[in-house]
Amino acid sequence: QSALTQPPSASGSPGQPVTISCTGTSADVGLYNHVSWYQQHPGKAPKVIIYEVNKRPSGVPDRFSGSKSGNTASLTVSGLQAEDEADYYCSSYAGSNNFVIFGGGTKLTV
């Protein structure tokens, strides 16, 4: 099972929106509504910011939102803030044998 495909980098100015894509296949992203997004600051553990495509854990700002169309999931950050500068990883359920696969990560620069 290959990793999900993310752009290696994305950028935007404070206050602007940015969208990060995550492309899988009909066996993972396209088949299951079990896509999550993780934010990782340098030297820190990842933190879940979106799960089940578009659900936000409590405490995560509502400027983070998720969506999915076909085999591609997307994370949108509306109104970028300096603290949003981090690496972002998508993940998808891939069935009982492969279980979970991650994307290669996107470095977001604000």
Place this chain on the structure above:
Amino acid sequence: EVQLVQSGAEVKEPGESLKISCKGSGYSFPNFWIAWVRQVPGKGLEWMGIIWPGDSDVKYSPSFQGQVTISADKSTSTAYLQWSSLKASDTAMYYCTRRTGTTNFDYWGQGTLVTVHS
């Protein structure tokens, strides 16, 4: 407060064995899946496998099957990741994380850095 506390950094030589740990607290440890995730320095996240501490049911990613062993001791609320013969390519940060939804890993350990070199 839910916490996952991992064992400290390790420096090993190729061919040596190693077992790192992840101790959970603040919740019912036997009743949540614990996964292990590898991150090679400067690279992305890789899902290695997952264990249900209640009965030690383990599922491995095909990429890591046969390369590592995942185990757990529910009596001490601790999950383990072990290698029988380390390679230089095992050098990475290893995270344990609790699963609450299919791909929702809500709490993470602080990571254990494993360095393998001669």
